[in-house]
Amino acid sequence: MGEERVKQEALRIIGMFQVLPRLVVFDLDYTLWPFYCECRSKRETPSLYRDAKGVIYALKDKGIEMAVASRSPTPDIAKTFLDKLGISSLFVQQEIFSSRTHKTDHFQRIQRRTGIPYNSMLFFDDEDRNIDCVSKMGVASILVENGVNLDEFKRGLREFASSKATKE
DSSP: OOHHHHHHHHHHHHHTOSSOOSEEEEOOBTTTBSSOGGGSOTTSOOOOOTTHHHHHHHHHHTTOEEEEEEOOSOHHHHHHHHHHTTOGGGEEEEEEOOOSSTTHHHHHHHHHHHOOOGGGEEEEESOHHHHHHHHTTTOEEEEOSSSSOHHHHHHHHHHHHHHHHHHO
16 A cells, blocks of 8 residues: 555544644554664665554644654754654654653653643553553553554553553
8 A cells, every 4th residue: 555545544534533742652673663773784775664654644634743752872864864864854753862760851842842641642552561561651662573563553542542541
């Protein structure tokens, strides 16, 4: 499925939900792209998972803000790759730094800088330890096995909507 078709399908999926997150946060390595930054060179041309760019542009079109939370030990490479992919400016916040806190520090910074409450966020990551810790903060969190794709995106929106319904 081409990028535009993925975007249109992601827009259709978004339209299925009345309750949407105000902020969607993505991990990078093995969530948006299929590699670890620290195993790559800045000179390389990165690629995203097949559906990732369409999902990102659908969120942008719907006015849903996005951020990055990555524990990469090579933030310079991660930021270079976001620039090369032409998506860096789409993220209102980029918290890319090595940490032993399983992303709680990342989310505290994101929340402080955006003012968006944790229960209005949706998070995608490939590591269950990050999912566990961030979920305890009140963020709807989705463990992805093969990167962000349309099925995981739909599951995330469903999870977010149901978490909001049970809290209200």
